[in-house]
Amino acid sequence: MDYTLIPKETSLYAILLIGTVIIIVGFGSLVLILFIFSQKNLYQKLYLHALRENIQIQEQEREKIAQELHDEVSSILAAAKMKIAFLPEIWDNCQLRKNTIDESKKLLEISLNQIRDLSHELSPTQLITFGLKDSLKYFLENLKEHIAIHFTYDIQQDLPYEHQLTFYRIALELVHNTLKHAQASQISIVFLEENNHLIFRYYDNGIGMSKTILKQKKGFGLKNIENRINALKGNLEFINVSSGFALQINLSLKTHS
Secondary structure, three states: OOOOOOOOOHHHHHHHHHHHHHHHHHHHHHHHHHHHHHHHHHHHHHHHHHHHHHHHHHHHHEEEEEHHHHHHHOOOOHHHHHHHHHHHHHHHHHHHHHHHHHHHHHHHHHHHHHHHHHHHHHOOOHHHHHHHHHHHHHHHHOOOOOEEEEEEEEOOOOOHHHHHHHHHHHHHHHHHHHHHHHHOOOEEEEEEEEEEEEEEEEEOOOOOHHHHHHHHHHHHOOHHHHHHHOOOEEEEEEOOOOOOEEEEEEEEOOOOO
């Protein structure tokens, strides 16, 4: 049997080549492992950030509901209770008794309406049936006897339910803030679709907000609104107006189509 001898130089070269390949492959594997690990850490950080924002939104919602129940519903029910408790003392006075019963009924009706509104905010089932446009129209129609409202909805494509729910809650939050704090006589709500972007504009002609509140987003649910828009990767901008309050939300519809 014939054997071919490999020169020592060639053998050494082959060993060095193989060793170099092993080192390169090992280094590449190490880099890949480190990259995967870093990406995993990044995803974990993003997930935790989103989770914290979601928890913060939920806590703010709970605080808002608790405040509404305490400030509005409970005080009205307390007033109704006082009137009903007063009935035995005025029972013989027919007119006074009738007036007290009627006033108590009105107070109870107001509290029931407020509880119903809170229930709709928590679970707006009409969104699934009627969609964002008609749900907001129904909500705003019930307010027209209290304030002038201009509502425009010009979105051609169907929005995902997550978008509809987000903008429904934002619109209700802003309207409630206006009615409660702004002393306004007009509200304008506009939905537009421009270059595959959803544009939401809100304006009231009330007393407005200080620059400090707008900058720090303290109170009035502004941080809650910002968190909702951040979750959809949108952009929130407060518009400088001579009087009143105005904001605009810009959301790309490409990334969510």
